[in-house]
Amino acid sequence: MIAIYARQSVDRADSISIEQQIELCRYETRGEGYRNYVDRGYSGKNINRPQFMQMMEDIRSGIIHQVIVYKLDRISRSILDFSNMMEEFGKYNVKFISATEKFDTSSPMGNAMLNICIVFAQLERETIQKRVADAYYSRSRKSFYMGGPIPYGxxxxxxxxxxxxxxxxxxxxxxxxxxxxxxxxxxxxxxxxxxxxxxxxxxxxxxxxxxxxxxxxxxxxxxxxxxxxxxxxxxxxxxxxxxxxxxxxxxxxxxxxxxxxxxxxxxxxxxxxxxxxxxxxxxxxxxxxxxxxxxxxxxSRKQVIPSQKAKNSWLCGKVKCGECGYALIAKEYRNGRDRYLMCSQKLASKSCGGAGTLCTDEVEHLVYSEMRNRLAKFRKLSCSDRTTHDAEQTALEIQLAETEREIRGLLEKVEGSDNALLRYINERVNALDSRRNDLTERINELSRKCGGNAEETDSHLKVWEELSFEDKRRVADILIRVIYVTSERLIIQWRI
Structure with missing residues (x-):
């Protein structure tokens, strides 16, 4: 089947419409069956376009053997993207035709001219970007309103x-x-x-x-x-x-x-x-x-930014304020000799009264004792079919590793993101975190049935002070879902 690809970033009176692009491309099909792929409102500076991505998926599936566009810059304005796209086309023996520029990649001359034209397409895009930047700079110097969120007040x-x-x-x-x-x-x-x-x-x-x-x-x-x-x-x-x-x-x-x-x-x-x-x-x-x-x-003073990495306590990520439910942040004072847990909501906005004075060492010791008591119930568990459970557990652990890798990748994109992207990242991370919890719970359930994890975790708890920081966090993650704590009470939601 033939793919006709059409794109229009801005609908203007002096630009050729999607419908006109498709009509001009239809002639090149010579009566053969075709499918339209249309991206409205998308720039050609990159390939992050839904219908373009769908077309590439159909090419990889063997559905498409030829791609036709009205003009070269409709499909790409980037040399790198175009080069990668043509490499993909060659891999799947897909022919590429530009209806107005009469490029046909089945000939060496057509390939050469195609590469020359994509250079000028990128030059045009970069020239437009420079012109827009110059116009922005010129307008801002004249005190014109340049958009953006309206400041409070x-x-x-x-x-x-x-x-x-x-x-x-x-x-x-x-x-x-x-x-x-x-x-x-x-x-x-x-x-x-x-x-x-x-x-x-x-x-x-x-x-x-x-x-x-x-x-x-x-x-x-x-x-x-x-x-x-x-x-x-x-x-x-x-x-x-x-x-x-x-x-x-x-x-x-x-x-x-x-x-x-x-x-x-x-x-x-x-x-x-x-x-x-x-x-x-x-x-x-x-x-x-x-x-x-x-x-x-x-x-003269530095901005207060709570630490995003668990480094001051193996409880971080598990322990929440018993009053508002927000995370408790582990803080160190006097060169690390004094450690306290502080409500992040109180620290950020004062809208929570806080969980009281919480010495990190005391809370860690109390949680450790509760873990020992809890684990005593699972020392005699055994597994009737070790092979089946091991295979299933391995598959779940692979899924868990992939989920955690995606979470790390999203968190690395937080810095420099705009509000819309931050909202998407937050929603996606929340969904992935829920999936991670489900996978971890299923893995722990299998481990409990086979007794292995219970035995290993119990042996870890017996030599607790000798464990590394990460091992302590891993043991806590196996046993505990979340901890709610104030100076008066401690509530643990167990995974087992």
Whole structure:
């Protein structure tokens, strides 16, 4: 069967439509049966397109022996992607034809011309990208609205700047008062992010219906969009390495500032070095003195980021706050001599009162004792058919390893992801984590029936202090699903 592939990233009056592309390709089929593969709203810069991927699957299945496109750039604008695609076509003896450019990969000359044209297709794409970037840079210098999430404290309203219809920010009175309160509180020498959150919670002030977190407070305090920028702000930004588009005379103590990454993309997080500052058309919320005091205070302290790796306790990942259900984070103080478990929800937003004072050593010892007591029930278990159970357990362990590998791969993509991708990663990781728990429970069930894991785990518990950190975590994972703990109670949900 023949595949007709059509793609259109943007529907414009001067562009050829999907229907027109298919109609022109039909002539090349010479009456042979064909199947349409259509990707609407997708760029040709990569191959992440659903119908393209489906076509490639059909090629690998032997359904498709020829691919026809209206024009070369409809299927790819990347030299690397095109090269890989043509290698795949050759592997499955698939012929490729461009209806308008008359390329036929069955001849050496057709192959040569095809490769030359894909170079120019990529050049065109990169030229368009450069033109878009230049236009963005030029528009941002003129204080035009450039999109993105609307900062807390503002709403977007229509505006006319230099004869161009655009948008600008306008303070929302009730949110602007909350922003002033945040700056006023944090400007006090001894006030922390947590103190600010506690005060906001006492007053019943939320962030558009959501709880406050330290990261959100910090974002507000670092953002120059809130300041009524005067010469003192200009001097501070210039002295600390910011690239300022406007002259000092424009800083009259009224306008807020837009902040962008410099064209060299050398912005340093938490500082103004590498920021490109443009005066905005809206009026700022916070006076320059308060903003400068808060900004300098933020720059002098590191952002609090809870550790994402279990390294301070073998309980990490299992132990939850008995009050709110959020994870307890193991913290070390005094060079590791004092260890405590702290509620991550309390640490982040103060919306939980916390689980009380929890010494990590004491909780670990208590959980260890409970594991010994629990395991005593399974020492006499045996297996009637070891071979069958071993084969099934091996298959489950392979699935578990693949699931954990996919989770690790997704977590590596978290940094630098936008909100939409983060939501997808979070949903996928949650689904995979549920699958991992199910697989682990099934493996443990088989192990209990055969007695092997119970015997091995029991022997591990007898030499507990000699085990490595990872071995302790593995034993805990075999026995325990989750632990809920406060200073008054401890509840363990067992796997066995």
């Amino acid at each position: 503002f709403r977007k309203v229509p505006a006319l700047i230099d004869g161009v219809h655009t948008s600008m920010y306008e303070p929302v009175p009730e949110e602007a008062k909350a922003v002033e309160l945040i700056y006023g509180l944090y400007a006090q020498p001894e006030t922390s992010y947590g103190d600010v959150i506690s005060r906001l919670n006492e007053l019943g002030i939320t962030k558009r219906g959501s709880s406050w977190a330290r990261g959100r407070i910090r974002e507000i305090l670092l953002n120059p969009i809130y300041v009524r920028a005067d010469v003192a702000v200009y001097d501070f930004l210039a002295e600390n390495g910011a690239d300022i588009e406007n002259s000092p005379a424009d800083f009259i103590g009224e306008n807020g500032c837009y902040s962008y990454k410099s064209r060299e993309n050398n912005k340093t997080p938490g500082t103004v070095y590498g920021e490109r500052i443009v005066l905005a058309p809206h009026r700022g919320i916070v006076n320059s003195e308060t903003w400068l005091r808060c900004r300098e205070k933020c720059m």
